[in-house]
Amino acid sequence: MRCGNVALVVTLVALAVSGSHFDPLKHSGPASPYFDAPPRFGVPSMVPPGCVVDRASYIMRHGARFPEPGSFNGWIDLFYKFQNTSFTATGDLTFLPTWIPPVDDEPHEPLFLTSHGAAEAFRLGAELRGRYRLTSGGNNFTVWSAGQQRVVDTATYFLRGYLSQGNYLNSTSSNRGTIFTLPDSVNFTGADSLTPSTSCPNYSGNDGSIKSGAFRTTYQPDIAKRLNKMLKGLALDETDVGVMQDLCGFSFVIDGDRRFCDIFTEKEWLDYEYAHDLNYYYGSGPGNPISGATAFPWVKAIASLLNDTLPANATFTPPSLIISVTHDNNIPPIAAALGILNSSITDPHAFPLSTTEPNPLRTFFASNIVNFLGHVAFERLTCEKQLGEEVQHVAGTVNAVPGAGESSKKYVRVLVNNAVVPLPTCQDGPGRACALADFQTYVQARGEFVGDFVQRCGLGNSTTTIPDTVDFYTNPESVGAHISVEEVPGL
Numbered sequence: 001m002r003c004g005n006v007a008l009v010v011t012l013v014a015l016a017v018s019g020s021h022f023d024p025l026k027h028s029g030p031a032s033p034y035f036d037a038p039p040r041f042g043v044p045s046m047v048p049p050g051c052v053v054d055r056a057s058y059i060m061r062h063g064a065r066f067p068e069p070g071s072f073n074g075w076i077d078l079f080y081k082f083q084n085t086s087f088t089a090t091g092d093l094t095f096l097p098t099w100i101p102p103v104d105d106e107p108h109e110p111l112f113l114t115s116h117g118a119a120e121a122f123r124l125g126a127e128l129r130g131r132y133r134l135t136s137g138g139n140n141f142t143v144w145s146a147g148q149q150r151v152v153d154t155a156t157y158f159l160r161g162y163l164s165q166g167n168y169l170n171s172t173s174s175n176r177g178t179i180f181t182l183p184d185s186v187n188f189t190g191a192d193s194l195t196p197s198t199s200c201p202n203y204s205g206n207d208g209s210i211k212s213g214a215f216r217t218t219y220q221p222d223i224a225k226r227l228n229k230m231l232k233g234l235a236l237d238e239t240d241v242g243v244m245q246d247l248c249g250f251s252f253v254i255d256g257d258r259r260f261c262d263i264f265t266e267k268e269w270l271d272y273e274y275a276h277d278l279n280y281y282y283g284s285g286p287g288n289p290i291s292g293a294t295a296f297p298w299v300k301a302i303a304s305l306l307n308d309t310l311p312a313n314a315t316f317t318p319p320s321l322i323i324s325v326t327h328d329n330n331i332p333p334i335a336a337a338l339g340i341l342n343s344s345i346t347d348p349h350a351f352p353l354s355t356t357e358p359n360p361l362r363t364f365f366a367s368n369i370v371n372f373l374g375h376v377a378f379e380r381l382t383c384e385k386q387l388g389e390e391v392q393h394v395a396g397t398v399n400a401v402p403g404a405g406e407s408s409k410k411y412v413r414v415l416v417n418n419a420v421v422p423l424p425t426c427q428d429g430p431g432r433a434c435a436l437a438d439f440q441t442y443v444q445a446r447g448e449f450v451g452d453f454v455q456r457c458g459l460g461n462s463t464t465t466i467p468d469t470v471d472f473y474t475n476p477e478s479v480g481a482h483i484s485v486e487e488v489p490g491l
């Protein structure tokens, strides 16, 4: 018995040391399925004791999807490269001759959600309903979505998860949600959009792909060389390596297949991850000098709602939980506008990010922000003294929970994939949250730093009026935002 335990401990230690717990699916950047990010800043994501969340906002990428048509063609090319050749595979690659691209209904799959993606969205809806309890059963709950099908579908499955409690399955008319859908990736909605950078002529994400492309040339040839030792009669090249690494995350979210995950080493995955980090950091994140200005109007609108400040002309009051669904490249600009994830924890001069070797001090990880369903959340906390050792109860009254009483103070904290990310110069509150009034000042200062949407985007001389604020949360009729309304029955 004792010997058995020792053997078990030895095995576990060996597993830990050999890195068997390394999971490529947590290092696959935008191809990673959703997972909670590690708490890099050391703050637990649990609501701080004595606080309750009384308002929250989430902006998320759509859930896991099939490849876009362009990447799908890459899969098909790889398949035919294998099929058209007679070759011998050994070691980890013996599965290649049996591999078939996991798409079995081509008109309906590439670009659209996988079931895994639908389930991720449903689960998040169910989870947030329970976590916050900010709306009550049967309420007409409204969410906002960019217009592409996979985005609207994510909003729909989120809503169905959110509405899934109680016995409403048969009475969907009394348990409905609403989706406000905004045009996707158009150039006339200006800032009043969930895809604002496409209205910004000065915006370009090319730096990201140039830098990630440069970095890929430093490691992909070595991977091809290593894998080719396991093949006779077939030579993989850098393009094949890129497609095969993508196939880890994508195959997993389609049918759970991890075979491509198993053929690369830990270092090869970390290089692959870093290439994505460069792409998003410089493409749409804090490394792009224009991206903060494109997302700032959104941040400002959310800051006002967290402050209970409605515009004078508001015709709609958003729910206390504000859900918005969009694309990967619209999430990093929010980090840029907020001034987060743009430094290292230990060395603020760890930038710029190198294109020849991974920067180990960075805080920006694509796998932790633009993976499928990746999200940035704002929570308004209301906090006061925690419950003491002894609590009095007066018959006939329900005691207010700490945070809900008269003397409570309000704070805001930001979570990225459920990991707390403190604001660089505003983190004196519980759990390093920022006092609500200071948050407003912080946001205003960020606005001055990142600059005005119209001016930075080069729209100053435009002959048509380009909306420069986010109006759509409080004005569904907002002409600039071009909203369409769709009701979704609960499940």
Ligand SMILES: *[C@@H]1O[C@H](CO)[C@@H](O)[C@H](O)[C@H]1NC(C)=O
Residues within 6 Å of the ligand: 077, 080, 081, 084
């Ligand atoms: C493989 O063969 C097919 C059918 O003959 C052909 O259409 C395709 O171009 C070939 N592809 C590659 C990558 O060799």
Ligand SMILES: *[C@@H]1O[C@H](CO)[C@@H](O)[C@H](O)[C@H]1NC(C)=O
Residues within 6 Å of the ligand: 140, 142, 176, 177, 178, 485, 487
């Ligand atoms: C739900 O709210 C939306 C937005 O205000 C509205 O258009 C819709 O009619 C409402 N539906 C129900 C069933 O109340």
Ligand SMILES: *[C@@H]1O[C@H](CO)[C@@H](O)[C@H](O)[C@H]1NC(C)=O
Residues within 6 Å of the ligand: 167, 170
């Ligand atoms: C749902 O509807 C079906 C068919 O009309 C009925 O048999 C069932 O009892 C209903 N269930 C509930 C929970 O109302």
Ligand SMILES: *[C@@H]1O[C@H](CO)[C@@H](O)[C@H](O)[C@H]1NC(C)=O
Residues within 6 Å of the ligand: 187, 188, 462, 464
């Ligand atoms: C938007 O794009 C259309 C079509 O490419 C173009 O004609 C129009 O000038 C653009 N509008 C703005 C405001 O850039």
Ligand SMILES: *[C@@H]1O[C@H](CO)[C@@H](O)[C@H](O)[C@H]1NC(C)=O
Residues within 6 Å of the ligand: 285, 286, 287, 292, 336, 337, 339, 342, 351
């Ligand atoms: C990110 O940090 C760099 C280096 O300090 C700075 O030049 C840049 O303006 C910052 N970006 C944002 C969006 O704050």
Ligand SMILES: *[C@@H]1O[C@H](CO)[C@@H](O)[C@H](O)[C@H]1NC(C)=O
Residues within 6 Å of the ligand: 304, 307, 309, 440
């Ligand atoms: C936030 O709310 C406070 C109190 O109502 C108000 O004085 C302040 O002007 C608001 N700030 C913003 C930026 O809306």
Ligand SMILES: *[C@@H]1O[C@H](CO)[C@@H](O)[C@H](O)[C@H]1NC(C)=O
Residues within 6 Å of the ligand: 458, 459, 460, 461
């Ligand atoms: C706007 O037009 C004026 C006058 O033609 C020019 O001087 C200025 O540079 C233009 N500004 C922008 C942002 O294009």
Ligand SMILES: *[C@@H]1O[C@H](CO)[C@@H](O)[C@H](O)[C@H]1NC(C)=O
Residues within 6 Å of the ligand: 202, 455, 456, 457, 458
């Ligand atoms: C944006 O574009 C305008 C005109 O196209 C240019 O004058 C201006 O310098 C640009 N602004 C930034 C911040 O790049």
Ligand SMILES: *[C@@H]1O[C@H](CO)[C@@H](O)[C@H](O)[C@H]1NC(C)=O
Residues within 6 Å of the ligand: 311, 313, 314, 469, 471, 475, 477, 478, 479
């Ligand atoms: C409401 O007011 C804001 C700020 O003045 C303005 O930008 C927006 O266009 C107005 N919305 C409507 C629907 O009138």
